[in-house]
Amino acid sequence: AQKITQTQPGMFVQEKEAVTLDCTYDTSDPSYGLFWYKQPSSGEMIFLIYQGSYDQQNATEGRYSLNFQKARKSANLVISASQLGDSAMYFCAMREDMIYNQGGKLIFGQGTELSVKP
């Protein structure tokens, strides 16, 4: 069964520094996708970045990059040049069966609360 684990309940980072949020996963499906979402205090879920299991390169989206280590089953989110507005809860999620696109389940980790200090 698919499983997602985020072991850092809370993280602090100084403004303008980089921070890495950890995510490990478990699946027996060779075709899967990994997602990161941001949830600010207002409550909405904001999609940040996606990595497919067959993607050759690590995903990047602006200041966000995904450190994908397939053999270790980890998909850590790296935020460069942290900003005060990055303070939020961050969720890692995984979906199996990406090839056939049959609307598979997206399963979430417990989340990491990031606080950016001025």
Next chain:
Amino acid sequence: NAGVTQTPKFQVLKTGQSMTLQCAQDMNHNSMYWYRQDPGMGLRLIYYSASEGTTDKGEVPNGYNVSRLNKREFSLRLESAAPSQTSVYFCASISLGQRIYGYTFGSGTRLTVV
């Protein structure tokens, strides 16, 4: 604006009452999902609908029922609400193509059962 619309945004129920949470998307997405979010537990999948006419159980389906009314709408029903169902409920949708933009979430329904 295109997106996922959930109603109501807030609701207080008494134990034993029933209610239906509504979700509609106007992005022509095939798949729709219902999650609940409790403190310290992330989002847990209740039910999902891979396509119009199909529904499947997620991680925590007990106490809930769903209906995929048409391609746009996916409702979640609590037949006899319990305090343990106090939570924030999110609806989400997606259609996967060449470019993955992620699942689109509604703004949530905050439900309190007293």
